[in-house]
Amino acid sequence: MIVLGGDHCISYPLVQSILKKEKEINFIYIDAHSDLYKKTKKLKNWNVISAVSQLKGVKLFNLGARREIDLLERKRIFHMGVEESLRLTPKKCLELFTQNPTYLSIDLDVLDPAFAPGVSDREGGGYSTRELSFILETLLKSLRIIGIDLVEYNPQRDSSDITLDSIRRILRVIVQEWKQ
Ligand SMILES: [Mn+2]
Secondary structure (H helix, E strand, O other), X not given: OEEEOOOHHHHHHHHHHHOOOOOOEEEEEEOOOOOOOOOOOOOOOOOHHHHHHOOOOEEEEEEOOOOOHHHHHHOOOEEEOHHHHOOOOHHHHHHXXXXXXXXXXXXXXXXXXXXXXXXXXXXXXXXXXHHHHHHHXXXXXXXXXXXXXXXXXXXXXXXXXXXXHHHHHHHHHHHHHOOO
16 A cells, blocks of 8 residues: 655554554654654644654654654654665665554655745655665565555746655655565
């Protein structure tokens, strides 16, 4: 299953439904932000991961965050910055992530705004599309991925379809490497 969005909030019901079948999952989210602000009644793209973290059987991992690192640390969530994550190998993935099935949530703001201006909350210092593709290849080759979402595309903020082009490239990698 791959779901495209839109608001990052969609991860929450998707993970909820997966947990009806799976007891324990890894939730790897590739996101410039921790999205760990306090859960309020309304699910928002800045607190969606707080909500996901409260679901039973979910182990969280963040790749590529460059803001709200303090929240990741306070909640003791495994996180790896942009440069460190580029050194991930299939062998390292197997060591770091459990054998549990993995859900992958890709927030487009993890890309550098040069490659993805079409997001609501731009954050400099991110991956190039090629770098993100490389990481996805590594994850898809080494882990048992059971679901993917690709979120936060905001066409109103895009320019010359740059973000759309990045999305196409990322989807191509997923289709080529994802063996279900
Ligand atoms: Mn997000």
